Amino acid sequence: MKIENSLPCQQLPEVHPQTGLQFTVATEEDFDDIMAMSQDIYGGLDYLPTRYQTWLQETNRTVILARKQGKVIALESVCVIDDGETMLVEGLRVAPQERGKGVAGVLLRFCSQLVKSKYPDVKVTRLTRDDQLGPKDFQKYRLITKQAILLVRFRAEDLKLHLADLGLNVGITGDEIAPSNIPVRLEPSEVHQLFLSSSLMQGVLPNATIVQDWQPFKPLASNMAILLKKDIDWMVDDISCPSMASLCTFPFRVPIGDDWYYLNIDMFGKDQALAVQQLLGHLRRHTSTLKGHVMCQVFLDPPLWKPMAEFFKETLKVELVKQYTEQCVVESDV
Numbered sequence: 540m541k542i543e544n545s546l547p548c549q550q551l552p553e554v555h556p557q558t559g560l561q562f563t564v565a566t567e568e569d570f571d572d573i574m575a576m577s578q579d580i581y582g583g584l585d586y587l588p589t590r591y592q593t594w595l596q597e598t599n600r601t602v603i604l605a606r607k608q609g610k611v612i613a614l615e616s617v618c619v620i621d622d623g624e625t626m627l628v629e630g631l632r633v634a635p636q637e638r639g640k641g642v643a644g645v646l647l648r649f650c651s652q653l654v655k656s657k658y659p660d661v662k663v664t665r666l667t668r669d670d671q672l673g674p675k676d677f678q679k680y681r682l683i684t685k686q687a688i689l690l691v692r693f694r695a696e697d698l699k700l701h702l703a704d705l706g707l708n709v710g711i712t713g714d715e716i717a718p719s720n721i722p723v724r725l726e727p728s729e730v731h732q733l734f735l736s737s738s739l740m741q742g743v744l745p746n747a748t749i750v751q752d753w754q755p756f757k758p759l760a761s762n763m764a765i766l767l768k769k770d771i772d773w774m775v776d777d778i779s780c781p782s783m784a785s786l787c788t789f790p791f792r793v794p795i796g797d798d799w800y801y802l803n804i805d806m807f808g809k810d811q812a813l814a815v816q817q818l819l820g821h822l823r824r825h826t827s828t829l830k831g832h833v834m835c836q837v838f839l840d841p842p843l844w845k846p847m848a849e850f851f852k853e854t855l856k857v858e859l860v861k862q863y864t865e866q867c868v869v870e871s872d873v
Contacts, residue, residue, distance in 0.1 A: 560642070562649055565602035565614065567595065572611040573604070576634045583795030584834060587630060590791075594630075599765070602630070603653070605646050612637045617650045619658050620765065621757045626654045626873060628666040629754070655873055665870040667753045672867055680869035683755065684745040686805075687844035688864045689837040693857040695800075695829035701855050702823055722785075722817045725773040731763050733778065743784050743807050748868060750838065752788045752803045755868040774820060776813045783808030787821040790829060798831025806839040811846050814839060818847070822855075838866055 565573070570591055577585055594602055594616055605613035616630040628650070633642050655661055669688060672680075725733065733739060734749065735758055741747075749756045751771065756762040770789035775781040784807045790800040804821050806814055818837065826833065835857075839847060844863055851857050 559607060560612075560645060561606040561609075562646075563604050563606060565595065565604050567592070569604060569611060573614055576611055576614070577632055580632060583799075584793045584801060586791065586793070586801065587632075588792075588794055590630075601650075601653070603646065603650050605642060605649075607637070613642050613646050615646050615650050617654050618754075619654065619661060620754075620762055622759055622761050623658055623660045624662045625757075625870075626651065626658075626661050626664045627754060628664055651873055661873050663870045664873055665755055665868065667750070667755060668867050668869060669864055672869070676869070680871050683868040683870055684748050684750070685841070685865050685867045686745065686750065686838040687841040688861070688866050689839065689844055689847055689851070690860040690864075691835050691837075691851050691857045692860050693833055693835070693855075695826045695831060695833050698822065698826055698833070698855065698857065702819065702826075705819070705854070722774045722776055722813075722820045723778050724820070725775060725778070727767050729778060730767060730773045731760075733775065733781065734758050734763060734784075735760060739781060740784070743781055745807060745840070749786075750805055750866070750868060751786050752805070753866070772821060772824060774817045776808075776810075776817070781808075783810050783813035783817060785814075785817040785821065787825060790825055790833065793834070796832070800829060800831065800833045802826075802833055802835045804835070804837045806837060806843075809840050809843070811843055814843055814847060815850060818850075834860070841865070 573591070574588060577587060591602075594600055597618065599620065600616060600618040602614065602616045604611050612634040614630060614632050615628065618627040618629065619625070620627050628647070631643060631647070651664060665683070672682070734744075737747070737758070740758065744758065747758060749758055749762070749766070751766060751769070756766065772787040772789075774785045774787070776783045786805045788803045788805075790802045793799050793801050802825055804818065806817065808814065822835075837847065848859055852859055
């Protein structure tokens, strides 16, 4: 399969010296081998099965495989964003039997060299992590921003009943919210205009970064073109002067079992009441037609984690899957 902006396969070295690894550009035919290598990754909540075909079609992305004696043992996806200045690293995974042998580091270095040769204007590598960063990490990376991760689990049918009991315009205290405070769902033209306005979004976006489903973007026209092609709902509290914004990625299936879905909601701002209103709006819209189990990740300002976790447990009667963790956007020079 041809990938428009990737380097042709013949430009990849046949075998990496000293490691015996071969690097190839991923194709549709590699899907089964990749899934076999990725079995049980993320506890059965792997997003790659639903994203793989889309990734292969994206002209600013290249998916590279590492092979050992012809067998797929690692994968990394690199996507060029931010007007060609940033290499976004995603999807890194290594087969269980090859972990701890330095494969990931070799693959990362190879992909960096490959992208730099194709896109000489690339200056930094960015990635998003959810593990605890230590002193060695900060020697290698700069922290751009971080969000708290609130992970909950529920049956869609049960949540719909709780949402119906709450009513349409309930606030955090149970009072009715004024019509002027009801969240606004944005049209594409409104998204483009609003999120490219640094004066309007100042103080809302964390360190001037739009983080959508683990992908960090600078608010640039080229990035908005990428984001507006995706299935995302965009919401703000006030289109003329927003203090809270949120992005909800449409639900997608995960391989943990039949009728299991992932729902990711990225929230920006510090107002708990406004966050609750937008959360309820997204949940109503995206669980109304679902049947089965939903794992819902909400990314939000760290001080909001505890009160929002309480709202999920006490008001929506859903299960908290994990205690507090963080999503960290980091970068390093290429």
